Amino acid sequence: MQPPGGWGEYLLAELGIEWYRIPIVIASAVIIYLVFLALVRIFGARVLTVTSGFDALVFIMLGAVAGRVILGHPPTVAAGVIGLVTLMTMEAIFGAVERTWASRRLISSRPVLVFAHGHPIEKACRRTHTSPSDLHAAMRRAGIGHPAEAQCIILEPHGDYSVIRAGAPLDPEMLASVVGAQEYLFTEQR
Secondary structure: OOOOOOHHHHHHHHHOOOHHHHHHHHHHHHHHHHHHHHHHHHHOHHHHOOOOHHHHHHHHHHHHHHHHHHHOOOOOHHHHHHHHHHHHHHHHHHHHHHOOHHHHHHOOOOOEEEEEOOEEOHHHHHHHOOOHHHHHHHHHHOOOOOHHHEEEEEEOOOOOEEEEEOOOOOOOOOOOOOEOHHHHOOOOOO
C-alpha cells in the first residue's frame, strides 16, 4: 500500500519543514527560553526542584506547553530538531554570558539561607517558596533526624538544598555569596 502522492511526498510532509516555518520555530524557541528564564528568576530556583508528584506534574506540563509552542502545527521531526538546536544554542550562549559579573547579578539567582540554628528563616522561606516539608526532606536526605542537628540549610541557585550539620566550622568566605548568611550565621545566635 502506498500513500497518495507517493512515499517521498508523504515523508517530506511528515518529517520535513517548510522553509518559511524555520524562523518561526527559532523565534518561538528563543521566546519560550527567555520567558522560562524570567519566570525562574521571578519565582526562584525552587521551581526547578521536583519534590512531589504535583511538582513533577507541573514540570511535565511546562515542558508540554513549551514543546507545543516551539514545534507549531504540524509538529515534525525537522521542527523538533530545529527547536532543540535553538534551545541548546541559547543554553550555551547564556552559560557563557552567565560567567560574567554583570550577568550573574541579572540572570543567576544567588544561594539563599532558609534555615539557621534549628529554625526556618520565615522571610527567606516565603520569598523562595520553601515549605517546612521541603526543609524536612532536605534534612532527611542529609541523614539528620532532628532540626537542632542542622546548623543551616541553603537553597542553591539550581534548586537543591545544601545542609550543614550543627557544630561544623563555617568559613565566611565560602558563604559570602549566600543571601542571609552574614545576618543569621555570623552574628550571635538568635
